[in-house]
Amino acid sequence: MGFSNHLKESIYYHYSPSHKYSVGVESLKNKYYRTNLSYLRLTYLLKRINTKDSQVNVYFQSGIRFDKFHDNFFGLRGDWETRRWYVDFNYKELETNNLTYTHQDYQVGFAPYLGEYGDLHTWVMLKTRTNSLTKKWSAYPVIKFFKGNLLFESGYSRDNEWDIHLMYRF
Amino acid sequence: MSGIYILCIGFKEVFVRKLFTIGLSVIAPIMSLYAEVEEEHDHLNHIHKESIDGDKFDVDTRRFNEFINGLSDMKVAVVSVNGMVCDFCARGIEKTFKRNSEVFKVDVDLGRGKVLIAFSQGTIIDFEYISRKILENGQTATKLAVLEIR
Incomplete structure (x- = not known):
């Protein structure tokens, strides 16, 4: 998984031994502090509700820096989705360079058409986020495409510039 | 009175x-x-087939016919699955079943929440095995019907 925005550029490799959890390594370039670092990450599925037309997920997420154990993060992430609608939240508490802050983002979206299995799928979303350092909220449009095992997501705001997210499922 | x-x-x-x-x-x-x-x-867009254990089930005709086209002497498992709302998430189901050497073909119908799996004729298909494999990918199997293709 590759990710790039105004704060970081990162590559995240993770492995899921079961649907309940995944472990991985995230190597990132922190653009704010101008440092390169790596996190050992753990994501754990706390709750999943499957219905005929929807799925709800709540995850615990965490990461710890390899070389500085006091640099870490943990939080909750959740989503609700149908084939047409999507809503998610993400809340993290981070400790970096002796600074503790929180990050939160929320996203709502819809699929303009319902593709079949194997088609190109498209989601149009609106994302909003803030952190306790700047205390400023920003909102921006995001578009997500996926086909087969490849997912591409991109958003743009004048404040935060580009958000680019690329994922391949092996 | x-x-x-x-x-x-x-x-x-x-x-x-x-x-x-x-x-x-x-x-x-x-x-x-x-x-x-x-x-x-009118049953143009879907059919009610009867499984070998007598249960009725509902599949998309076009999709089902495309799936069984060219198959013979096989069993087709039609699995109803909850939580299969996204193509990207359902990919794992196809991968999981394709690891089984007795599986010839897998198809996912997101609209109806169905997974079609073609097994070799001699395979014993039971709901416990199917639901365990579906759960490995995070979804929930709710019903299984098995058809014989001659």
Whole structure:
């Protein structure tokens, strides 16, 4: 998984031994502090509700820096989705360079058409986020495409510039 | 007294008959509407097949015919799955079953929440195995029907 925005550029490799959890390594370039670092990450599925037309997920997420154990993060992430609608939240508490802050983002979206299995799928979303350092909220449009095992997501705001997210499922 | 009693029965009969007439006039159009809907249910877009254990199930005809095209002497498992709302998430189901050497083909119908799996004829397909494999990917199997393709 590759990710790039105004704060970081990162590559995240993770492995899921079961649907309940995944472990991985995230190597990132922190653009704010101008440092390169790596996190050992753990994501754990706390709750999943499957219905005929929807799925709800709540995850615990965490990461710890390899070389500085006091640099870490943990939080909750959740989503609700149908084939047409999507809503998610993400809340993290981070400790970096002796600074503790929180990050939160929320996203709502819809699929303009319902593709079949194997088609190109498209989601149009609106994302909003803030952190306790700047205390400023920003909102921006995001578009997500996926086909087969490849997912591409991109958003743009004048404040935060580009958000680019690329994922391949092996 | 008996005259009043007969009069009451007469009123009752008239009342019941009127009630019956009104009821019928309300119910009849609804019933005919329902019958029309049933007639319009033309099975062009889906079929109700019967599995080898006698259960009925609902699949997309075009999709099912495409799936079984070229298959012979096989068993097709039709699995109803909850939580299969996204193509990207359902990819794992296909991968999981394709690891099994007795599986020839897998298809996912996101719209109906169905997974079609073609197994070799000799395979014993049980719901426990199927639901465990579906759960490994995070979804929930709710029903299984097995068809024989000759």
